[in-house]
Structures are given as structure tokens and as C-alpha cells.
Amino acid sequence: MAAATEQDPTWHGILQQTLKRNEVRLVPYVPDRVLTTLIKNLHADPYFTTFPTAREEEAVGIVSGAWMAGTRGAVLMQTSGFATLANVLASLVVPSQIPLIMIVSERGTLGEFNYGQAMVCRTMRPVLDSLAMEHHTITRLDELEFIADRSIKQAVTTQAPVALILSPLLTGGKTFDK
Amino acid sequence: MSNAPARNTKVMNRFDLTSRLVAKLKNEEAVVGGIGNTNFDLWAAGHRPQNFYMLGSMGLAFPIALGVALAQPNRRVFALEGDGSLLMQLGCLSTIATLKPKNLTMVVLDNGIYQITGSQPTPAAGHTDLVAIALASGLSNSSWAADEEDFERLIEQSMSAEAPTLIGVRIDDKPGTGTTRRDPVQIRERFMHGLGVRQPL
Numbered sequence: 001m002a003a004a005t006e007q008d009p010t011w012h013g014i015l016q017q018t019l020k021r022n023e024v025r026l027v028p029y030v031p032d033r034v035l036t037t038l039i040k041n042l043h044a045d046p047y048f049t050t051f052p053t054a055r056e057e058e059a060v061g062i063v064s065g066a067w068m069a070g071t072r073g074a075v076l077m078q079t080s081g082f083a084t085l086a087n088v089l090a091s092l093v094v095p096s097q098i099p100l101i102m103i104v105s106e107r108g109t110l111g112e113f114n115y116g117q118a119m120v121c122r123t124m125r126p127v128l129d130s131l132a133m134e135h136h137t138i139t140r141l142d143e144l145e146f147i148a149d150r151s152i153k154q155a156v157t158t159q160a161p162v163a164l165i166l167s168p169l170l171t172g173g174k175t176f177d178k
Numbered sequence: 179m180s181n182a183p184a185r186n187t188k189v190m191n192r193f194d195l196t197s198r199l200v201a202k203l204k205n206e207e208a209v210v211g212g213i214g215n216t217n218f219d220l221w222a223a224g225h226r227p228q229n230f231y232m233l234g235s236m237g238l239a240f241p242i243a244l245g246v247a248l249a250q251p252n253r254r255v256f257a258l259e260g261d262g263s264l265l266m267q268l269g270c271l272s273t274i275a276t277l278k279p280k281n282l283t284m285v286v287l288d289n290g291i292y293q294i295t296g297s298q299p300t301p302a303a304g305h306t307d308l309v310a311i312a313l314a315s316g317l318s319n320s321s322w323a324a325d326e327e328d329f330e331r332l333i334e335q336s337m338s339a340e341a342p343t344l345i346g347v348r349i350d351d352k353p354g355t356g357t358t359r360r361d362p363v364q365i366r367e368r369f370m371h372g373l374g375v376r377q378p379l
Contacts, residue, residue, distance in 0.1 A: 026248065028273075049248065051276060053241075054269020061238035062273075065210070065245025068230065068366060069253075070375040073245070091234020095362040 011170050012038035014144050015103065019074060020047055022152045024101060026066050026073035028052070028059035030081050034105040034171045039076065056081040057088040064098045072156070074101035079108050080120045082163070086127050093161050094131050100161035101152055106137070110168040113176040124165070134162040139169035187348050188325040192287050193219040193355040195347055198330055199256065199285070200224055208246050208373060211358075212239035212259040214294040216287060218354025220258060227372030231358045231365050237266030240274065240284055247279040250373065254281050254337055261288040261308060262300045268311060274342055275316030283336040284344040286312075289351055297351055309346040320344035 015038060019027070027042055027050040029035065042050040053059040056077045063073030082104050093100045107114075108121025128135045134154065136147050148164055155162040168174075192215060200223040203209070210230045211217030216239070217231040230246075232239060243257030264286055274282065290303035302308070312320035319341045323329035329347055336343035358365075370376045 026245070051273070053273050055267065057235070057238065058241045058267055058270050058273060061235065061241030061270075062245040062248070064238075065230075065242035065247075066249040067245070068370050068375065069208070069246040069249035069373050071245075071249035088235045088238065092232070092238065092362075095233070096366040097363055098366070 009141065010037075011141055011144055011166070012041060014141070015148060016041055016045065018145055018148045018152070020045075022072070022149065022156075024072045024074050024152060025049060026063060026071050027076060028062050028073070029076035030054075030056050030059065030078070032076070032078035032081075032105040032107070033174050034078070034107075034166070035076055056084050060085060060088045060093065060100060063100060064092060064096070067098055067100075072101075074103055076103050076105075078105045079124055080117060082124050082127075083120045089127075089131055089133070089161065094133070097159040098161065099155035099159050101155055102161070102163040104163055104165045105171065106165050106167050107174060110173060111175055128163055134160060135165060136162075137165040137167050139167040141170065144170065186324065187322045187346075189348050189350050190323075190326060190329070191352060192216070192289075192349045193222060193352070195285075195287070195326065195329055195349070196220055196258065197223045198326065199258075199333055200226070202330070202333060203228075205254065206372065207254040207256060208243070208250070208369075210239050210243040210246065210255070210257045212236075212257070212263045214260065215354035216258045216260050216263070217358050218356050221358040222354065222356030227368050229372070230369045233358070233360055233362055233365075237263045237270075239263065240270045241267065243282060243284070244270070244274055244277065244279065246373070247282040248277065251279070251281055253373070254283065255279075256283045256285065258285050258287060261286060261290065261302060262292050264308060265300060265302055268315070271312050271315035271317055271344075279342055280340050282342040283333065284342065286344065286346045287349050288346055289349045291351055293351055293353060309344065312344045312346075317342060317344050320346070322346045322348070
């Protein structure tokens with residue numbers, strides 16, 4: 001796996017290494033098809049404590065508690081999962097200044113086949129902007145490490161949350177035939 | 179109004195039970211107090227740096243406590259949550275049952291009402307057994323406290339348990355005794371000091 005990653009960098013391999021380098025070891029998630037390989041590889045890597053939760057806000061609560069107790073975490077989700085988070089972001093993460101790291105697989109654009117997903121996607125950036133939260137949409141493999149690494153470091157040092165949105169341009173997204 | 183007839187458990191008082199719990203804490207145990215009256219009574223029982231008071235995000239006391247318990251496996255972590263709050267996040271019981279942190283003790287304070295919003299009954303009032311839900315979620319170390327002495331016994335038992343513990347207590351409809359100072363940054367920072375993660379400036 002490591003050899004394959006060195007020869008042929010993948011977005012999920014880069015993310016895994018970037019999380020590790022920044023000592024982000026607790027990774028609860030609500031799955032997404034696009035995130036399947038990343039989730040599988042995190043489970044296979046003993047460095048990470050990774051597990052599914054029933055809801056995304058539950059995962060946010062877990063990593064918030066872990067942060068306060070000295071362990072860094074990140075939450076993996078898809079766009080519709082982010083849409084369930086406005087309350088916990090506005091009432092826990094932002095006012096308490098918790099450096100929540102969110103990795104969001106973006107659905108609802110660039111070939112979406114489900115109208116509901118497309119509508120949910122349109123709520124994501126307005127919610128992030130309304131709370132003045134840092135967010136980056138990552139479209140290119142060659143920019144992924146820089147954006148992810150710098151964003152995690154900025155979140156921790158400024159005690160502010162960040163959302164890393166993985167565009168279908170980066171991941172391939174989910175298409176109708178899958 | 180909330181008393182399930184099948185339950186042979188005494189109706190107790192939140193502040194009294196919280197005070198009994200806090201009196202037992204000798205080892206800088208962490209305590210996460212759920213939204214509203216739950217953390218008001220935790221505050222009123224005597225502020226400790228190891229207390230975290232929730233000012234929003236209803237239903238997340240157990241998930242936050244789970245995160246603390248995973249990060250500091252050698253520290254006992256208590257979480258106090260209302261019945262209405264837990265109803266919002268029942269799925270977390272399954273997550274906790276999967277991870278099985280043995281240093282986590284959860285207390286569900288059940289009065290069957292949303293006391294703080296005007297004492298409206300919850301949809302669970304009178305017929306849903308939250309301890310039975312916990313058991314069915316895989317938290318086998320879950321039980322109702324019959325009375326105050328039983329509550330204290332269950333708390334002490336949990337401190338050396340090999341699995342997470344959930345204790346259900348039926349409580350009356352009294353409001354919280356105090357009011358937490360609503361300063362989220364200070365609450366979070368003090369909690370981190372209390373857990374030894376940071377030193378004060």
C-alpha cells in the first residue's frame with residue numbers, strides 16, 4: 001500500500017498521511033461512498049482510532065470532548081451530513097473555540113443525479129459563511145497536501161474550526177452508474 | 179405525570195443526586211453536564227475545574243464525555259444527561275456500546291418532561307424505558323437506581339467496572355438550583371486546565 005502510494009499518489013493516501021503528520025488520530029465518521037477507501041485504510045492503520053457514529057453531530061461532540069482532553073480528531077462526512085450540523089457548530093464549536101476539523105465529501109454538484117442532494121449542497125457554504133468559518137474546496141491533487149496541512153495547523157493554532165470540502169474534481173465523486 | 183407504573187423506582191431530585199455524585203469525586207474525575215437544568219445543578223453542586231457545562235447542542239453530553247473518555251482512559255468520566263436530551267441522540271448509545279470505554283459512567287435524569295421550556299411531556303413520557311433502550315443498544319451495564327442509596331452504590335460500582343455504566347434515575351419536576359455562568363470560552367479553557375491538558379497563562 002505504501003509503495004503504491006509513493007508511486008501513484010492518491011487523494012486518500014495524501015489525506016491519511018497529512019492527518020497522521022498533524023497528530024490527528026481520532027476519526028469518527030458517517031460514511032460516504034467516495035470516502036470508502038480512506039475509511040478502509042484508516043481502519044487498517046493502528047495509528048488511528050476510527051469508527052462510525054449514528055449522526056454527524058454525535059461525531060462532532062466526540063472530537064470536541066477529545067480535543068478538550070488532549071487528543072486531536074477530525075470528522076468525515078458527506079454534504080448532507082454537514083447539513084445536520086448548524087446547531088452544534090453555532091452552539092458548541094464556534095463559541096467554545098474548538099478547532100474542529102471536518103472533511104466533507106461534496107455531493108450535489110458536477111454530475112449530481114439526486115435533486116435533493118443538489119439542494120442540500122447549496123446550503124453548505126452559506127452556513128459556513130454565516131458563521132465566518134474557514135473552508136476550502138479542494139479540486140486538485142497537487143494542492144491537497146498544502147491546503148489540508150496548512151488548514152489543520154491553522155485550526156489548531158487559532159482554535160477555530162475548518163471544513164475541507166473534497167470536490168468531485170478531486171475524488172471523482174459519485175456518478176449515476178455507481 | 180411521568181411515572182411509569184412498571185418501574186419500582188423512587189422519584190428523586192436532580193440537585194440532591196448531583197450533590198451526592200460530586201461529594202464522591204476525589205480523583206479529579208471529569209463531569210460533563212448536559213444542557214439546561216442538568217448543568218445548572220452541576221454548577222450549583224460546587225464548581226470544579228473538571229466540570230464541563232453545555233450551553234447548547236442538546237443531546238451531546240454523552241458523545242462529549244465519550245471523547246474525553248477515549249482521550250484520557252485513566253480518568254473516570256461522568257456524563258449527566260436529561261431524558262429529553264438523550265432522546266435526541268439515542269444512536270450514541272450504540273456507538274458507546276461499540277467502543278466500550280470502561281471509564282465512562284452515564285447518568286440519565288428522567289422526569290418525563292422538558293422542564294425548562296414549560297414542563298411539556300416528552301414523547302417518551304410514561305411508556306418508554308430509557309434504560310431498556312440502553313440495554314438493547316448493547317450497554318449491558320445499565321440499570322435504574324431504586325433510591326438515593328442505590329444511586330450512590332451504582333456510582334461507586336461504576337468506578338471499577340469493566341464496561342461503561344449507565345444509571346437511570348427518576349427525578350421530580352423541580353427546576354435547576356443555580357445558573358451556570360454562560361462563558362463558553364472560559365468554561366472550555368477551565369475544563370482543559372482541569373484535565374491537565376493546559377496550564378493557565
